[in-house]
Amino acid sequence: MTRRKLVSLARQHGTPLFVVDHRQLRRNLVQFRRWLPFVQPYYAVKANSLPEIVRTFYRAGASFDVASWAEFQLVYENIRDLPEKERQDFIWDKVIYANPIKDRETLCALDPYKPLVTYDNYEEIRKIRRYAPHAGLMLRLRVPNTGAMVELSSKFGCEPGEAVRLIEAAHDAGLTVEGLSFHVGSQTTNFQNYVQALHIAAGVLREARSRGFKKMIQLDIGGGFPAPYDANVRPLRELGRLLRTEIPRLFPKDIFVLAEPGRYLVATACTLVAEVIGKAVRDGKVCYYINDGVYHTLSGIVFDHMKYKVRAFKHGPTSLCAVFGPTCDALDTISLAEELPDLKLGDLVYVENIGAYSIASSTHFNGFPPAKVVHLYADEDPTPP
Numbered sequence: 001m002t003r004r005k006l007v008s009l010a011r012q013h014g015t016p017l018f019v020v021d022h023r024q025l026r027r028n029l030v031q032f033r034r035w036l037p038f039v040q041p042y043y044a045v046k047a048n049s050l051p052e053i054v055r056t057f058y059r060a061g062a063s064f065d066v067a068s069w070a071e072f073q074l075v076y077e078n079i080r081d082l083p084e085k086e087r088q089d090f091i092w093d094k095v096i097y098a099n100p101i102k103d104r105e106t107l108c109a110l111d112p113y114k115p116l117v118t119y120d121n122y123e124e125i126r127k128i129r130r131y132a133p134h135a136g137l138m139l140r141l142r143v144p145n146t147g148a149m150v151e152l153s154s155k156f157g158c159e160p161g162e163a164v165r166l167i168e169a170a171h172d173a174g175l176t177v178e179g180l181s182f183h184v185g186s187q188t189t190n191f192q193n194y195v196q197a198l199h200i201a202a203g204v205l206r207e208a209r210s211r212g213f214k215k216m217i218q219l220d221i222g223g224g225f226p227a228p229y230d231a232n233v234r235p236l237r238e239l240g241r242l243l244r245t246e247i248p249r250l251f252p253k254d255i256f257v258l259a260e261p262g263r264y265l266v267a268t269a270c271t272l273v274a275e276v277i278g279k280a281v282r283d284g285k286v287c288y289y290i291n292d293g294v295y296h297t298l299s300g301i302v303f304d305h306m307k308y309k310v311r312a313f314k315h316g317p318t319s320l321c322a323v324f325g326p327t328c329d330a331l332d333t334i335s336l337a338e339e340l341p342d343l344k345l346g347d348l349v350y351v352e353n354i355g356a357y358s359i360a361s362s363t364h365f366n367g368f369p370p371a372k373v374v375h376l377y378a379d380e381d382p383t384p385p
């Protein structure tokens with residue numbers, strides 16, 4: 001998206017403005033399929049749950065990973081038009097409830113749809129047996145998350161040594177385990193995580209099948225696919241090559257492989273435009289205050305361990321400065337060391353590649369609402385405000 005276009009959108013709609021480029025969303029999905037042609041992508045809605053994004057991926061043929069009843073309903077809204085039988089097929093084939101911990105109410109609500117759900121412990125088996133006995137199960141394994149930007153293995157996943165016992169326990173409870181899942185950590189550039197996870201999963205599957213669990217036909221390789229935030233990020237092409245070699249080598253031919261990409265599909269498709277609303281000099285350093293921050297679209301600084309680069313539209317010699325968000329909290333610090341030209345109140349700044357784990361966790365803290373969203377479907381086609 002050109003800088004000129006961003007400025008014109010900000011003039012038209014005001015700031016802070018979150019611009020979603022749906023062409024880029026579709027391109028990202030095409031790239032994912034290109035490098036991982038044997039993997040069905042289930043978009044992880046948590047990365048960005050704007051309904052328009054869900055709709056674009058639905059139309060492009062993606063499946064969905066949901067983490068809550070609300071996300072399930074969001075996906076369900078998009079398939080309302082389908083005849084009942086197709087709707088049920090869609091949920092069976094194209095939706096996974098991939099949060100290993102589910103409350104009773106959610107399980108009761110999900111049960112009539114007979115969904116695929118993940119689990120990783122005995123308490124969850126008891127709950128699923130009682131409240132969602134028609135669900136299909138995927139056992140989430142604990143795998144190395146070494147070097148991932150966001151580590152997940154301390155929270156979820158059973159130890160590989162316990163996996164077959166958990167499969168047997170689910171079976172004894174009258175449930176069907178359909179496969180295995182793992183997550184190597186978000187923004188994983190250490191591709192060895194995937195290799196090790198595949199080895200672990202292949203070992204568990206081999207043992208489970210040898211004990212008669214022949215219905216285990218699905219392998220969910222999770223998310224973690226790195227978004228190309230900068231030129232140092234190893235490209236998906238490289239990971240695709242590795243997975244294309246390892247998966248057929250380690251798994252039987254009848255295995256169905258799915259993945260839950262979130263960040264990779266949305267990160268590069270969104271840009272934030274904000275405005276300088278304050279300026280002060282503190283300890284000799286210029287401090288800019290902009291009208292979006294850590295409690296809003298830039299929440300990824302806290303929750304996603306992201307370092308965003310704030311850029312100016314203006315040219316000129318730059319100097320070291322600090323950039324803060326609009327709230328009264330000192331945590332609302334975007335950067336203490338940004339290089340920006342001399343900015344005046346009312347000047348615009350922008351942050352690229354901010355589609356993932358950003359507006360999804362925006363709050364109303366201090367009474368500031370989340371950024372306004374504008375959707376671009378084609379060059380001259382912004383959604384009306």
Ligand SMILES: Cc1ncc(COP(=O)(O)O)c(C=O)c1O
Pocket residue numbers: 044047065098099152183185186187222223224225260261262263264
């Ligand atoms: C279960 C699960 N699946 C998929 C994702 C998406 O991962 P990513 O955005 O790294 O692709 C996450 C992210 O936390 C997750 O917890």
